[in-house]
Amino acid sequence: MATASIPISPLDEFGIKIDAKEASREAVHDIIDSWMDEVDAMTGGAGLDSIVKESFKMRQELMGKIVEQLVKEKCSDELNRETMVCPNCGRVLNRRDMHERTVETMIGEIRLRRPYFYCTNCKKGFHPLDDVLILSDSVKQWDMQEAGANVGAELPYNKAQEIFEKLTGLSMSDHTMHDIVDVLDIAPSAEEIEEKVGRVAKGKKWRPIMVLTIDGALVPTRPDDAKGKGKGRKKVRAKRAKWEGEWREEK
Numbered sequence: 366m367a368t369a370s371i372p373i374s375p376l377d378e379f380g381i382k383i384d385a386k387e388a389s390r391e392a393v394h395d396i397i398d399s400w401m402d403e404v405d406a407m408t409g410g411a412g413l414d415s416i417v418k419e420s421f422k423m424r425q426e427l428m429g430k431i432v433e434q435l436v437k438e439k440c441s442d443e444l445n446r447e448t449m450v451c452p453n454c455g456r457v458l459n460r461r462d463m464h465e466r467t468v469e470t471m472i473g474e475i476r477l478r479r480p481y482f483y484c485t486n487c488k489k490g491f492h493p494l495d496d497v498l499i500l501s502d503s504v505k506q507w508d509m510q511e512a513g514a515n516v517g518a519e520l521p522y523n524k525a526q527e528i529f530e531k532l533t534g535l536s537m538s539d540h541t542m543h544d545i546v547d548v549l550d551i552a553p554s555a556e557e558i559e560e561k562v563g564r565v566a567k568g569k570k571w572r573p574i575m576v577l578t579i580d581g582a583l584v585p586t587r588p589d590d591a592k593g594k595g596k597g598r599k600k601v602r603a604k605r606a607k608w609e610g611e612w613r614e615e616k
């Protein structure tokens with residue numbers, strides 16, 4: 366029996382093997398087929414609204430799977446990577462394992478199964494695909510963080526969470542919303558802001574989005590009679606709130 370020769374795959378304009386691309390597109394067509402069957406079975410007879418609502422509910426499942434396939438196409442080299450050079454010590458590392466990770470994006474969940482490397486010298490593990498894809502360390506990726514921050518900056522967190530979920534069909538706890546917006550309780554100094562930005566940005570390629578909101582904070586106001594009469598600096602600093610102070614809500 367003759368042994369089958371390994372076919373030489375021509376490359377397309379993006380350098381993706383055409384055979385692999387065709388197989389990938391076929392997989393996408395299968396995904397769409399079964400998705401349509403599912404939506405079809407779920408929707409009642411009539412009404413665009415019912416079809417749209419069902420499609421909306423299930424769109425993330427479809428889009429997530431399509432993106433997974435696109436990642437497989439675009440990052441096939443990374444996904445098949447056997448070795449890497451440790452960025453800290455320069456040693457060549459062999460692939461240890463394949464690790465799964467699910468990330469959440471505005472178009473839905475995306476499951477990744479990518480190579481894992483470990484440097485025994487530096488005692489540090491690496492997932493090079495995560496760097497290629499510029500993933501956020503958190504489950505919720507940059508597009509979700511940005512959308513959450515936009516809503517969270519405008520509304521109280523519990524309300525922001527409710528609106529976000531209603532409009533996107535995606536979940537985001539008010540705790541996460543809080544973390545994304547990252548409340549600075551008291552007006553910080555420039556050094557504190559720099560330190561905070563540095564800490565949040567550490568190990569990330571993208572600069573973090575910083576949103577400063579001042580809302581619902583009560584600011585003490587002083588009555589006119591609290592003003593000093595004399596010119597120039599006083600030797601003794603006035604003690605605060607000796608009088609019945611008025612408070613104003615800052616927006």
Ligand SMILES: [Zn+2]
Nearest residue numbers: 451454484487
């Ligand atoms: Zn190393």
